[in-house]
Amino acid sequence: MRRIYLDHSATTPVDPEVAELMMKYYVESYGNPSSVHSFGREVKKALEEARSQVATIIGANSNEIIFTSGGTEADNLAIQGAVRARADKGKHLITSVIEHHAVLDTFKYLAKNGFEVTYLPVDSEGLICVEELKRAIRPDTILISLMHANNEIGSIQPIEEIGKITKEKGIVFHVDGVQSLGKIPIDVQKMNIDLLSLSSHKIYGPKGVGALYIRKGVKIMPLVFGGAQERKMRSGTENVPGVIGFGKACELAAERMAEDNKELTRLRDKLIDGILSNIEDVRLNGPRGDKRLPNNVNVCIRYVEGESLLLSLDMLGIAASSGSACTSGSLDPSHVLLALGLTHEIAHGSLRFTLGRQNTEEEIDFVIQELPKIVNRLREMSPLYHKKLSS
Numbered sequence: 123m124r125r126i127y128l129d130h131s132a133t134t135p136v137d138p139e140v141a142e143l144m145m146k147y148y149v150e151s152y153g154n155p156s157s158v159h160s161f162g163r164e165v166k167k168a169l170e171e172a173r174s175q176v177a178t179i180i181g182a183n184s185n186e187i188i189f190t191s192g193g194t195e196a197d198n199l200a201i202q203g204a205v206r207a208r209a210d211k212g213k214h215l216i217t218s219v220i221e222h223h224a225v226l227d228t229f230k231y232l233a234k235n236g237f238e239v240t241y242l243p244v245d246s247e248g249l250i251c252v253e254e255l256k257r258a259i260r261p262d263t264i265l266i267s268l269m270h271a272n273n274e275i276g277s278i279q280p281i282e283e284i285g286k287i288t289k290e291k292g293i294v295f296h297v298d299g300v301q302s303l304g305k306i307p308i309d310v311q312k313m314n315i316d317l318l319s320l321s322s323h324k325i326y327g328p329k330g331v332g333a334l335y336i337r338k339g340v341k342i343m344p345l346v347f348g349g350a351q352e353r354k355m356r357s358g359t360e361n362v363p364g365v366i367g368f369g370k371a372c373e374l375a376a377e378r379m380a381e382d383n384k385e386l387t388r389l390r391d392k393l394i395d396g397i398l399s400n401i402e403d404v405r406l407n408g409p410r411g412d413k414r415l416p417n418n419v420n421v422c423i424r425y426v427e428g429e430s431l432l433l434s435l436d437m438l439g440i441a442a443s444s445g446s447a448c449t450s451g452s453l454d455p456s457h458v459l460l461a462l463g464l465t466h467e468i469a470h471g472s473l474r475f476t477l478g479r480q481n482t483e484e485e486i487d488f489v490i491q492e493l494p495k496i497v498n499r500l501r502e503m504s505p506l507y508h509k510k511l512s513s
Contacts, residue, residue: 125439126485130324130417131273131301131476132443136367137326137374144328144367154359156351165362172369179372180299180318181309182335188352189365192332193300193321194224199334199356200296200317201228203342204265205237208294212262218242218250219461220277221269225298226457229267242268246462247409248277256287265294270302274458274474275408276418278306285314294340300324300332304375305383305415316340322364326479327371331364378479386477387416389486393475394419396490401497405468407459417477422464425510426500428472434496440489443474467506 127135136144147168153161155169174184190196205215217229219241229239240258242250250268259266266288271278281297288295296317299308304325310318318335322328334355336342342355349357398404403424408414423431428444435442444456455469475489 123439124488125441126481126488127441128475128477128481128485128489129441129443130478131474133323133329134326134478135480136328137371139374140327140367140370143370144363147363147366155362156349156359168366169360169362172366175369175373176320176333177335179303179308179376180320180335181311182318183338185353186335186338188334188336188355189360189368190332190334190356191330191361192323193222193298193319194332196319196321196332196334197222197224197296197298198228199345200319200336200342201225201265201267202232202345203355204294204296204317204340205232206343207341208264212260212264213237214240214260214263216240216242216255216258216263216266218244218268218279220244220248220272220274220458221267222273222298222300225267225269244277244461247413248272248275248407248458248462249409249413250279252280252283252287255284259287259291259293263291263293265296267296267298269298269300270308271299271306271415272408272458273301274456275420275462276301276415277408278302278413278415281315282313288316289314301415304372304379305417307379310335310337317342322368322371325371325375328364328367331361331368333368382479383416386481389477389481389483390414390416390419392483393477393486393489394421396486397421397493400490400494405464407462407464407472415476419475419477421473422459422468423471423473423497424468425504425506426471426497428470430500431471431473431496434500435489435493438492440492443476444472 151164153165155162155166173187177184177187215237233239242254244250268279270281285295294316297315299318300321303320316337321332344355346357351357405422407420432442432444455466456472459469459472
């Protein structure tokens, strides 16, 4: 049976060049980068090269990069660290209703511990209103945290425009860049980003490693204590093979981004048009064009359950999702789709395809061919669909 992987926003395969480089640091160059002898110095040099590679892809300086265990830890370190460092200056925080749970749950925790959080709504395409953001800012606002691109519907927020506002107001600006890294350009200087969370396994690097960009002069408090690693911001011996793999993945992503995006956008639009033209009662979630990630397709198909769609696709060897991987075990509809104004009934029929470098036009054609058959079969068993036909 053929296997088609269309869930790259959940994770990506490790690039062979990345895997080959990492292996060296498992079995040959295995020193601790904090050690002063030659084994340690050799690894320290490679680790710092990786730091420079991560910094380069976002327009930062290498000494502004702190390595973490992934995007979730980076989000927590950024938000909690910035808030703790500024608790005497104010208690008001701003985020949006469609953030990843790594951000939302952190704000939920802070709201229970003396802070006030404003959650910005989004429009029907998943975009915030900049004017509403301006109105939400108060004299005691100390942090604004927004994702660059949404992991479920692919909507890209106007980060550069927002960055100008936060800079003028003197508010720390954190951006969750986990889904945008390597897919669309990021320039922390041009965008006036103070803190940026990144993850390796979304860009063909290994799992279990990420990074936090901290603009020079921005103060945050560490969450982990016990060593001097990562400028004392993240104690513990670094995941050296992972960090080096992450660096290489960033280097490759920077080289291939333009070419990848051109092909991914073409395949994305073909898949969107194929689904919308071959299946009735389908809604595209998120915007069209350049306000959407080049690899993201998210639709709601009425009168069927997303889980049934996923299982039926999987039986054909097609891997997709019904939301973020972190919440795929939940029976509740996506909080992102509900924020768009969708009903529970419609949101339950969500389906997300996220494309990657290895996907082909033949694979997209196969999905366009098979998905309508699956939908027709499932709708035949749906009392809601039969009620619609008889009305």
